[in-house]
Amino acid sequence: LETPTDKNDQDGETSMRPLTVSEMNQQMHYYKNNDVLGPTDPESRYVMEDVPYGLVLTVILGRLLNCPARLHESGITILSAMYGRDFLVENELLQGLGLIGEDDLNVNAYSLQEWKEMACVGYFRER
Numbered sequence: 001l002e003t004p005t006d007k008n009d010q011d012g013e014t015s016m017r018p019l020t021v022s023e024m025n026q027q028m029h030y031y032k033n034n035d036v037l038g039p040t041d042p043e044s045r046y047v048m049e050d051v052p053y054g055l056v057l058t059v060i061l062g063r064l065l066n067c068p069a070r071l072h073e074s075g076i077t078i079l080s081a082m083y084g085r086d087f088l089v090e091n092e093l094l095q096g097l098g099l100i101g102e103d104d105l106n107v108n109a110y111s112l113q114e115w116k117e118m119a120c121v122g123y124f125r126e127r
Helices: 021-032 050-064 070-083 092-096 112-121
Strands: 002-008 014-018
Touching: 050 070, 050 092, 050 112
Parallel strands: none
Antiparallel strands: 002 014
């Protein structure tokens, strides 16, 4: 979220700056009685995409580094129960990489070194 500044940029356009936390808080209170700035549908992508594709990968990386993301895991468990789905195993990309088994994560599918190489080249090398 941004707001205009008093200054113009090089092209004569009004410059923008990020909102402060205080300004964002004020907007939230204003919209509370008027409109919601977040999802209004339980089938929102904030759950349907972010949980299996964002939180699950975070959990895998946390386990790999021996630094568990317990709150992320709890969120996945709670949301899975709420939606009657198993978000932990719904990510087809991670399944294709062998990182998700039938009912759990396979964090040892790749070594830490292989993850580091993948981060540089953009893919896991064939074995």
